[in-house]
Amino acid sequence: MTTTLLSHLIELERLLLDPVVRSSKNQISNLLHSDFYEISANGLMFNKQHVLGRLPLEKIPQIYNQDFRGQVLTESLAQLTYHAAYRMNVQHALNFSIRMSIWTKTESGWQLLFHQGTPCPEFALSFDE
Template sequence: MAELPTDEDLEVVADCERALLTGAVRGDRDSARLLLHQDFREVGQSGRVWDRDCVLDLMESEGGTDAARAEDLVATGLAPDVVLVTYDSVTKDGRARRSSVWVRDRGRWQLRAHQGTPAPQDPTA
């Protein structure tokens, strides 16, 4: 029976998730491309579905600015080579509950699916 991702794997994935929120990665299309799986899909806060190329274009258009701050980030192994990351993203415009599914593909952790849901400003609500 294959084992779940290790604690080290979970730390790597959590760091990758945080990196995708930074201007340094968002402003560097090649760096962002390495972190997004070729079949990446996102369901945004608005309900709009984004593919990899659309998200890369959006990140590039933001000019390398930080997107958000992650709060209460938790990475959990779901299956061999699959990790779920959940957290709240906080920006000047509000808060969202986020979930990401990361897969290890050819030895590299990549974001396969991401979803955001608007959340109340008070994280305890």
Template structure:
């Protein structure tokens, strides 16, 4: 299936919400955004489930910002979409580090769009 231009900004907004420190520390919001069968293969190669993600929340929201760009979407089924993009961590001095290629699979449920799968793969630095 082709890219759904109307869905791209919706899933991009949900994805970047997860980049915000407030969402990372909000168990209730993460519980809504992550599907019960959520699985993540992190940038480090570690594998995390929804239960692990929710149980390992830091007591305070993490600081720092995430830069994300080059979003693209592929609709896999009427209720399933794959979002791809590049991200990096922005240092206080503005430099970017930890450049990563990211893929998320989102599924439409009775709770709305929920992230079903996420993977981050380290990559060479990219231009912004």
């Protein structure tokens, strides 16, 4: 994967964590493919319609992500993996997970097709990225 494509997909992935984007059904809809689905860290499955109904109302948790790796699967599919730590607020302990996203290139740009979070052991947070 080129550095430019990896940087672009990381930027798109992080946009989904931006409070302004998360509060906008239109912006979320533009980032998610019509066939998008997610398997959450607790094993639940969500489709695009569920995410569009949930994210704009959801309190934004504190999320840290790092150690991004990417690979091109086909000309129009790319995979990102990374580590994430999140908590609902400073009073809660951090939850650690490995995240994987598959992005697809469409006529309107790259869109998120699939996302999964899997709990993992605690790791050291790096604030250099």
